[in-house]
Amino acid sequence: MRNIFIIAANTFREALRNKLLNVLLLFAVIAIASTRFFTIFAPSEEMKIMLDTSLGIIRFIGMLITVFVTGGLLPREMSTLTITTILSKPVSRTQFLLGKFCGALYSIFANMAIMIVILSAILFLKFGAVNPEIFKAFVLIAAEFVVLCAITICLSTVSSEMFSVIFGILIYVIGHLTNYIQYLADRFDSFAMKSLLLSLYTLLPNFENFNIQNAVVLGANVSLQYMGKALVYGAIYTAVMLIIGYLFFAEREV
Amino acid sequence: MIELPVKGRIRKYIFLGIAASLFIILAPIQQSINFSRMTEDLVDQIVIIPGEFVTNFVIGGFRGLAADIMWVKIDHMWHSGRWFEVMPVLRSITWMQPHFIEAWELGAWHLAYNLYAYAGETEEAGKYIEEGIRFLKEGVAKNRNTHDLWFGLGWIYYNKLKNNDEGARYFKIATRFDHPSYIDRMVAHAYRKKGDIESEYKQWQHCLTVFTDDEYHINISKRHLEAAGNRLREEGGL
Numbered sequence: 001m002r003n004i005f006i007i008a009a010n011t012f013r014e015a016l017r018n019k020l021l022n023v024l025l026l027f028a029v030i031a032i033a034s035t036r037f038f039t040i041f042a043p044s045e046e047m048k049i050m051l052d053t054s055l056g057i058i059r060f061i062g063m064l065i066t067v068f069v070t071g072g073l074l075p076r077e078m079s080t081l082t083i084t085t086i087l088s089k090p091v092s093r094t095q096f097l098l099g100k101f102c103g104a105l106y107s108i109f110a111n112m113a114i115m116i117v118i119l120s121a122i123l124f125l126k127f128g129a130v131n132p133e134i135f136k137a138f139v140l141i142a143a144e145f146v147v148l149c150a151i152t153i154c155l156s157t158v159s160s161e162m163f164s165v166i167f168g169i170l171i172y173v174i175g176h177l178t179n180y181i182q183y184l185a186d187r188f189d190s191f192a193m194k195s196l197l198l199s200l201y202t203l204l205p206n207f208e209n210f211n212i213q214n215a216v217v218l219g220a221n222v223s224l225q226y227m228g229k230a231l232v233y234g235a236i237y238t239a240v241m242l243i244i245g246y247l248f249f250a251e252r253e254v
Numbered sequence: 255m256i257e258l259p260v261k262g263r264i265r266k267y268i269f270l271g272i273a274a275s276l277f278i279i280l281a282p283i284q285q286s287i288n289f290s291r292m293t294e295d296l297v298d299q300i301v302i303i304p305g306e307f308v309t310n311f312v313i314g315g316f317r318g319l320a321a322d323i324m325w326v327k328i329d330h331m332w333h334s335g336r337w338f339e340v341m342p343v344l345r346s347i348t349w350m351q352p353h354f355i356e357a358w359e360l361g362a363w364h365l366a367y368n369l370y371a372y373a374g375e376t377e378e379a380g381k382y383i384e385e386g387i388r389f390l391k392e393g394v395a396k397n398r399n400t401h402d403l404w405f406g407l408g409w410i411y412y413n414k415l416k417n418n419d420e421g422a423r424y425f426k427i428a429t430r431f432d433h434p435s436y437i438d439r440m441v442a443h444a445y446r447k448k449g450d451i452e453s454e455y456k457q458w459q460h461c462l463t464v465f466t467d468d469e470y471h472i473n474i475s476k477r478h479l480e481a482a483g484n485r486l487r488e489e490g491g492l
Contacts, residue, residue: 045325045356052318060316202281208298209287214318215296218353226290233283236276243273247266 003091004099011103012110015069024068025111028061032118036126047127051134051217054119058112059141059213065111066145067168070104070152072161074249093249101153101242108145112138136227137216143234144210148172150238151205154245157252175207209233295353295396321351328360337372340364348393355402358393362386366410383414404428405437408444418448435465442478451489455482 015021035053077083077100086096116138123130152168159167178201185197209230212222291297298317324343331339344361347354366386373379387410394403405428412421422444428437442457458479465471 045322048318048354049322052316052322056316056319202277202284206284206287209284209291211298212296214298214351215294215353217318218351218355220295220353222296223290223294226287226294226296229283229287229290233280233287236280236283240273240276240280243269243276247269247273250266 003095004102007086007091007096007099008102008106011073011100012106015103015107018069020068021065021107021111024061024065025114028057028111028115029118031057031061032115033122036122047123048217050123050126052213054122055134055137055141055213055217058115058119058138059144062108062112062115062141062145063148063169063172066104066108066148067152067165067172069107070101070149071156071164071168073100073104073153074156075159075161075164094246097153097157097242097246097249101149104149104153105146108149109142112142112145131216131219133216133219133221136222137212139227140210140212140230143231144207147205147207147210147234147237147241148175150241150245154241154248157245157248171205172207175205176211178204178206179208205237206233298350317350321347321354321357325357337364337368352393352396355393355397355400358390358397358403359406362390362393362406362410365389366414370414383410386410399431401428401431401433401437404431405433405440408440412440412444412447416447418444422448422453435461435468435471438464439471439475439478442475442482446482451482451486455479455486458482 032054035050035057038049038053074083074097077086083096087093120130120134123134148168148171151171152164155167155171156164181197181201181204185194185201188194188197212226215222324347328340328343331337331343341361341364344357344364347357348361351357363386366383370379370382370386373382387407390403390407390410394407397403404424408421408424408428411417411424422441425437425441425444429441438457438461442454442461445451445454445457458475461475462472462479
């Protein structure tokens with residue numbers, strides 16, 4: 001366990017030094033802070049516009065931070081051969097992989113926390129209160145990033161940094177469109193095609209499970225039961241991706 | 255991931271088995287999530303038309319922002335006199351965000367009031383009111399548990415069509431949900447205009463039992479209760 005924490009802490013420190021991530025975070029903070037000025041276009045819908053824009057920014061920039069932090073973790077260690085030094089010590093591959101995963105999560109959550117604090121402060125200054133329902137959306141956005149992080153780390157065990165980043169982004173986009181696959185499957189008569197599409201629907205991550213943004217912004221109440229189900233889905237999908245990632249990583253020569 | 259006390263290939267098969275089992279568990283969880291999203295009204299509309307598909311594909315989580323941009327566009331259209339272009343845009347907004355109450359309200363008002371007035375004395379004028387009511391009913395079907403659209407529906411019947419029966423009915427439904435005090439008073443006004451003084455009197459009595467800390471509401475309700483009482487006495491009802 002100690003090894004995992006040490007590797008995670010190192011990974012976090014490394015991510016802090018990553019200029020690209022800092023620029024992304026800075027951009028997100030400026031964009032969130034400036035949402036206040038967008039509201040002049042529709043004064044009657046100030047809160048809605050601010051939340052729609054800010055939550056969109058948090059999800060989009062958060063997604064980029066997640067794939068950029070995670071995609072390069074293993075390939076960089078392999079290209080610089082530091083992985084050989086680490087694995088020559090009493091550190092198993094499982095510990096190494098979990099350490100990297102936890103370290104990536106530290107930095108993703110830290111970046112997200114900064115964006116959330118800025119948004120909450122702006123909402124508080126503007127409206128005098130923050131709707132607690134918004135925090136449910138934050139929790140599910142964080143869960144979405146955990147799943148995406150696990151998928152990207154799984155991809156990075158078999159590929160280069162660039163490939164992991166590109167496929168991470170692609171899977172994020174596809175993950176938001178998986179409901180279309182089910183929609184298509186319902187409209188096919190062919191059993192083979194239906195089965196293929198439904199298998200794809202189950203195998204691909206369904207990131208829409210974590211999307212309660214519209215409901216929260218428009219004042220709906222999302223039940224804790226739903227939150228629980230989405231979090232369990234996220235936890236299981238993450239576990240599966242880490243196991244598959246481990247199986248690939250165990251086979252890989254370093 | 256734990257280190258299993260078995261080595262090599264067997265361990266890999268065990269991990270593979272665990273991963274496969276977890277994937278199998280995911281299917282019923284996904285079904286349950288789909289059911290919850292439906293019952294809790296969290297499902298976003300799926301549209302297989304190029305524009306919408308591309309919109310979803312490119313902007314993913316920015317569905318709300320796209321609706322906001324269109325909302326701003328409506329303001330621009332309105333001020334540049336493109337009144338007939340407003341409705342398709344409002345339709346797109348309500349399609350993307352069916353719980354965006356203001357979009358339903360604005361659409362119905364635009365049809366029943368603005369386009370109705372624009373049509374003048376033509377046959378089309380009446381159709382715009384019908385369209386407004388139909389649009390609002392569609393909104394009500396998707397937002398049953400909020401007072402706004404029920405009230406909006408009642409208002410068109412009451413104010414525009416002078417159909418006080420329907421007006422009172424929809425105002426009454428609106429009061430079942432969290433609502434402002436004026437809706438309770440509107441129910442009484444609709445009864446008065448309908449000529450049902452007894453129901454009006456009862457409604458004003460009811461008004462005095464709700465929003466008791468709202469001084470304005472209580473004062474106005476007392477005044478109307480007295481007036482309704484006088485009318486009822488004149489008719490021999492009290």
